Amino acid sequence: MRIGIIGTGVAGSLLAERLDGAPGIETAVFERVRPGEHAEAGTGLNLGPNAAKALRLHLPERHAALREASLPWRRWFVDLADGTRLLDLDLLEVADEPGVRIRWSELYRVLRAPVAGITRHGHALEAVEEDAAGRLVPVFRRADGELARHGGFDLLVGGDGRYSQLRALTAGVPEPRQLGVCIWRLLVPDATDCPFDDYGQWFNGNARLLAFRVPGNAVYVAGTFPLGEDGQITAEHRGLDYQRRLFLPPDAEPSADVAWMLAQIAARFGEIHWARSADAPMLRHSPDGRALFLGDAAQAMVPTLGQGATQAVEDGVLAGAVLRAGGDVRAVAALRDPRVGFVRDLSWAASDTLLPGVDSVAGTRKKNGEAFRAELRRLYRDVPGPEELLAA
Template sequence: MRIGIIGSGVAGSLLAEGLLGAPGQEVTVFERVAEGEHAEAGTGLNLGPNALKALRLHNPARHAALRAVSLPWNRWTVELADGTPLLDLDMLEVAEEPGVRIRWSELYRVLRAPVAGATRHGHALEALEEDTAGRLVPVFRRPDGSLAREGGFDLLVGGDGRYSRLRALAAGEPVPEQLGLCIYRLLVSEADDCPFDDYGQWFEGANRLLAFRVPGNAVYVAGTFRIFGDTSIPDYARRPVYQRALFTPSSGQPSPAVTWMLERIERHFDDIHWARTQQAPILRHAAGGRALFLGDAAQAMVPTLGQGATQAIEDGVLTAAILRAGGDAEAVARLRDPRVAFVRDLSRAASDTILGTDPVAGTRKKGEPPFLDALRRLYTEVPERV
């Protein structure tokens, strides 16, 4: 079976590693960017305990490698912008092991290293064709502008993210649902004086700051605020004075943590990455099962519980196990789609406090048994066998 993986991101790299050396399977990964171009990509992220459980069960070498270059996610705290505490959750109350906090660049490095020999860089998917046997033939654009055809594949896997070119070509562009939220991200380096460490959230009304330390003496900061409807992010919102006003409590005295973040946001404002929060319909496969989608290519979701990359990890290792056992795209859908639907629904429900629910009442509900039971299910229900 000839398998082509479009994109060497989280799901694509883990799938390739899980299939390399499998009898009867030939695997090639096609990556759009040049080798090393992602070396300092992105900012930081947290991976949920379920990602680590999936790796521990199905790829213990990657589990150990990620632990070695990350910080543990042990606690989840929530406060108001003035420092009033609302939630302090020990992750081991709802999980079997901690999650992790890591830089995107380190995550890419650790996951891509085992599949470097099977990866062809500088291959941007341009079109799809079919050969005489009915197999999909990907057509790639190379950096010099020329086109490359790599022959027919029995299965093409889209691990090429939220704006998946493979999904667009095989099934049409998905129509995203805009949530009327802006989220911006910043990686602050040289953070010796940062007054916090582990995963925290701070609310002023529906406006939320989220932050945590990552390795390399850096801090990841994300801000979220309402923009309403399908509109773009207004220019007036992309100004330091506006952002300071969003997160300054009515008392006028932000907590030390919020004060520190606001000062760094102003100092590094030009380095902020801005985006609108959206989700897209789940689509697991197309083209009669010849195209399979994983991670954000299949299930782009709201980032509230940090399950985007986490579910990509589940996708990658579990899909590898299914394909090694002789399963197909339908088998992947049967295992993954109900799980992903639950995760998406829970992430959307957990977004209530950034969508207008009173942050005090909404956060306190997250410390009660129904939500904690849902978190426990999220963090522990990873199958050992497929």
């Protein structure tokens, strides 16, 4: 079986590692960017304990490399902007091991290293054709501007992200569902004087700051706030004064944590990346079964619980197990779609405190209850190991 993987993001890299050298499978990997172009990519992210568990069970060497390149995510606390504590959770109460905090560039380095030798860089997917045997033939635009074809594939796998070109070409462009919330992101590269460490959130009404340290003495900071009825990010929203007002408590001084973040926002405001929080309809494969979608290409979700990259990790290692065992795209869907559906629904429901008209204090305190913790246990622990997959 000849399998082509489009994109060496989280899911694509892990799938390629799992399939490389598998009996009866020839794997080819294609990446749009040139080697090293993601060396300083993005800001930071947290991977849930379920991602770490998936790697530990299925790719222990990658688990060890990820741990070495990251900081542990063990604590999750939620405060008001004046420092009032609403929630303080030790993740080991609901998970088998801590999650991780890491920079995107380091995550790419760790995951791409094992498949660097089988990856063709500078290949941007432009079209999909069909050969005489009915196999899909991807057509790439190379970095030098020339078109390239590398033969037919029994299966093409889209690991090319939320705006997957493979999904668009084989199954159409999905229509996103907007949450009605702006999310912006910032990396503070020198955080020597930062007063906090692990994963924290700070609410002021429905506006929220989220931040945590990542390796290299840096801090990842994200802000969210509700948008107007038109759902657009306006010029006013992108103003420093507007953002400062969002996160300043009206009748109290900001906590030391919030004051520090407001100072960093003011100093680095031009570096903020702005986006709207949204998901897209889940789709695991093309109608004819010749294209499989993993990670954000299959299941773009709102980032409230940090499960986008985490589910991409699960996708990569578990889809690899299914394909190595001779399963097809429908077997991957049967394994992954119920699980991902649960995660997407939970992430959307957990976004309630970000929306206008919802009491963020009462909503956060409710998450201290057993019902939400039971959902977190299911989220963080329900990852099948090799024996469970074999039995299934």
